[in-house]
Amino acid sequence: MPAQAQLGNLRDRARRAVENVTGRDDARSGRRLSDGPSQLEASRAREAAERAALEASPERQEAIALARELMTVFFAHRDQLRDLDAGYVRELSEEDLARIEALEATFPTLQAAMLPLAERWSDGEYDEFWLNVEQAFRRMEIEDADYMEVGATFEGDLDWALRTMTEAIADAATYRREQAAGEVGTLRFQLETLRNEDDLDDYDLEWAARIRDQTDLALRYDPSNADLNEMRAETIELVAEMESAFRDQIATNRWPGHAGGAPTQHARAVLDYLRGDDRWGQRGDGYEVLAVAVRGDWRPVKHNLLGQVIQWGLPVVVATTKPSWRDDFGAAQLYELTMLAPEGLPAPQRPPFDAGYHVGLSNQFVALDRIPNQ
Structure with a gap:
């Protein structure tokens, strides 16, 4: 066969081979294009069905309902929970104790909201149970939007709320213990200082009563504090001893009366002055000025540069009382x-006593029935 004819045959074979291959590829491609959309739709349908089944599952619906209930409780008490700071020791007070007691009053409500979640997904354990709950919610693909109210603003999620509520319950007990323990040293120092007082007076009794009352307040924070219970017993015993000694002092002391030769005619002027003074008879708390005894003659209290007396003072004893005494x-x-007396040269020895008075050291107590009526 001539070379030209052979070349033509080769060309025909090559063309037919290409056409055969192209035809098969087009057929396969056509099948893939026709099969592709149906497989994708089937995959999407399966995913949608699985999602619908998950969303409709009783477990997921229960979880969302419980989460909504818990978040409602949390938002109702969020400010109280934030106000607790167990690491900061405040001054003991009725107001602070009332704040803690008000917070503790919410604990049954908080626990009632948390308990179903703990029992369902964490074996009822409170200690870090929120981690197990968080894992369960992640498995069920529960998002914040599934249980949060529309429009709610909250810097956290269910996990954060559970942790905050759980820690508040534990921190309240810690706060009570720290508050009470922080008061032990101060009260012990005051008690020992008071025990070493030499001159017993009403201030010491009031001081002892304040120590007793503060100890009682600290024990209301933590009744189990051993040091405070010991000090309370000591304080009660000391107060009883001090009151007994104070009553003995009252029974022993006497009203001194006027001194012989004293200018007693000025006693009424002294009494009237003190009864009208806002630091004595006009204090407004039931304080009374009962009687005055002139205890001696006039004494010089001020001199000029030449040594001349320009003011005299009259020594007196005044009896007072108030409701507690x-x-x-x-x-x-x-x-x-x-x-x-008024200043002058010569200095007068007479009222008025508008210049005031000097206070001496005497601080005795006398039975009321020994004070004369004036």
């Missing part, structure tokens, strides 16, 4: 005063 002990307190 009168009602609890039937007693009056005695003060030594030096009433100041």
